[in-house]
Amino acid sequence: MRLLSPGEFAKGKVQSVQDYVLLAVRSITNLFRPPQYLADTIQQADMVGVGSLPIVLSACFFTGAALALNSAATLGRFGALTLIGQLVSIGIVRELGPVLAGLVVAGRNASGMASELGSMIVTEQIDAMRALGSDPTKKLVTPRVISTVVMMFFLTILGDFLGLSGGYVISTFMLGLNSHQYWSNAWQTLGFSDVFIGLTKPLVFGFIIATIGCYYGLSTKGGTQGVGRSTTEAVVAAMILIIGVDVFVTQLLTTILGS
Amino acid sequence: MVFREVKIAFEEKQVLNDISFRLPYGQTKAIFGVAGSGKSTILKLAIGLMRPDGGHIYTLGEDVTQMKEEALFELRRRVGIVFQESALFDSLTVRENVGFSLYEEGAPESEIEQRVREVLRFVELEHTLDLFPAELSGGMRRRVAIARAIITRPEVLLYDSPTGGLDPVTSTTIVELIIKQRDLYKTSSLLVTHRLQDAFIMATHYFDRQHNRMKPLPPGQGCEVPLSFLILRDGKVIFDGDAEELTHTRDEYIREYIS
Secondary structure (H helix, E strand, O other): OOOOOOOHHHHHHHHHHHHHHHHHHHHHHHOOOOOOOHHHHHHHHHHHHHHHHHHHHHHHHHHHHHHHHHHHHHHOOOOHHHEEEEEEEEHHHHHHHHHHHHHHHHHHHHHHHHHHHHHHHHHHHHHHHHHOOHHHHHHHHHHHHHHHHHHHHHHHHHHHHHHHHHHHHHHHOOOOOOHHHHOOOOOOOOOOOHHHHHHHHHHHHHHHHHHHHHHHOOOOHHHHHHHHHHHHHHHHHHHHHHHHHHHHHHHHHHHHHOO | OEEEEEEEEEOOEEEEEEEEEEEEOOOOEEEOOOOOOOOOHHHHHHOOOOOOOOEEEEEOEHHHOOOOOOHHHHHHHOEEEOOOOOOOOOOOOOOHHHHHHHHHOOOOHHHHHHHHHHHHHHOOOOOOOOOHHOOOOOHHHHHHHHHHOOOOOOOOEEEEEEOOOHHHHHHHHHHHHHHHHHHOOOOEEEEEOOOOHHHHHHHHEEEEEEOOOEOOOOOOOOHHHEEEEEEEEEEEEEEEHHHHHHHHOOHHHHHHHHH
């Protein structure tokens, strides 16, 4: 293997970022140019949304339960155990619901997209598609981006509910709190900004997951080994981006909404 | 199709170095060369799947080196290509693979069905309509790829090692299909191959419509076959002529190659 000079390495990285940005922009601008692939979008929505449902719901449920358990000790020390509903609610809706759903969908779907498109690259199916007069970014990328963005939104709503339910199970059956008190606390503490921030993040995360998965898939080089490498890199990149972008989105929206 | 002083390099290796040739209307040109000599690259360059580092390529009167990807999609619909490993879409059935271009154009379902059956009958695989590529043999996959390439009635056909990796009997079946397409539809074609015997069969046989099979040409009629040969060596064209010229060449390398 040839060693790259620092200059060549930096140039390669800048080129990759440029290619990624171009692909991400095209995935959006394709929406305004025919043809539109509704059937492919629905099929992807089924794979991303319905396919990820069990794992997102269970991850959120158990995280909500663990959050309630962990908070109980601290809140109990101050005699504020009744506030557990508020804490779980804010924690899940603003932060954990979207991030957990994002990480789970990234692990499951960014890898799936990268390996599927990567396999199509190494078996010349992408070239065949271009040769048959179809734009792979329109037929393969845009449907994945749209379906992942939409499905992440709904998965997060359901994940939030299951997270709150996890907290409820612990609060009611283990800590002996009143169930009405838990739910009314959890509900009343949520303001517009909490829900807005909590439901904006999945849209951003969905876009990151699909564009990163497709970008790594379409940049695959080097046969089956390359497919494996793309798949791993896609998951790592998507997860790091989700966690990093989460900080910026939280700060930005908090500044804009003032809470 | 015209190639004019085309050059391309991969990672500092000059694969094609100022190559020029013409493919006149209705003619078949067989391209030979050792592995890595840039034969398949020529086909990809011809329809803009790759961009050359220099020179001009005119396909159906358009300079593909100057065209944007969006405009190339239109041009590629007028050219058919059969990839080395068939490059069939593995998640689609034979019907969907063969009719891919027509589905993309939004043609009526009845027309697609009729034309898919027509071309599958041409390659004698009508019974495989609902099978997936993984359920077909290597030879059958090549025939499906030929059917997919000819369904739009292209003006030029590009064959990338259509008999590569096949047994002699299946290879002859594929060559017969290429001869059938050449003689019945007079389609211009570029044929990349490393099997000299395939090209010699093409030079010495014609397709007999009456008996639906290829037959040897009567002695002395070989020159009437619209077939020429192009041989590449070290990125250069070292031979471009017909079968007669090829058999009488004094070039030592070519004589050794064809012996």
